[in-house]
Amino acid sequence: MDKAGSFSGGRRYTNGEITVYWKPDACVHASHCYRELIDVFDPGRRPWVDMYGASTGQIIETVNMCPTEALAWKWNEEEKNKTIDADQTNHINFRRPELMGSGDDTPEEKPATVKVMPDGPLVISGSFTMHYSGNKKEVNDSIISLCRCGSSNHMPFCDGAHRKVEFNDK
Amino acid sequence: MINDPAMEDKKEFKSQATIEIIDNGPIKITGRILIRDSKRDITDNPEEVYLCRCGRSQNKPYCDESHKK
């Protein structure tokens, strides 16, 4: 079985709205992608594509700058892929027609994101399984805040107490 | 079909990480995660990590066992 997130010849990434396909052996290192949008395309990071680093519109615009088929994109809603203007140069219809209607729709694995708020809680977003004091909870594509200051009255969640105790996360 | 929200939800659900709140201890996170700490300029995707929730670690955001003292 193919690992989710891979497809033959590369990887794919999604933010739920669009999917970006990456075909490493087609890249000529023109570097438009990371010069335009380092928050999304960061060759120094693993995974190097973070689909939540910018808006869908910005990502599409940047992918369209790629002079090769190394980066291509499509709407996840298949209907929308049927009416694509020719100026969307890197839509799969133009760059990777073999992927059109491939039905290759398994949602890409997106990592759960853990944000460490300065002097505040941990904000965790995505889909994950949580275990606390004997309970198990599936959290589906949502956001929770977990206390990091040790003073919440609603452990394990943040209840704002970090402000009262002036938690300084030095 | 794509316009059936209930089905769409099921299809989308995929737990990527496991978050375990350890009693009187840290938060253990395993799986596919991305950690961002803007204060310390950390971006990391470890397979397993222990994050301090007692507020006393000298190596925040990580647990350094200070919670035991």
Ligand code: FES
């Ligand atoms: S971090 Fe908010 S209450 Fe502890």
Ligand code: FES
């Ligand atoms: S939870 Fe271990 S040092 Fe804070």
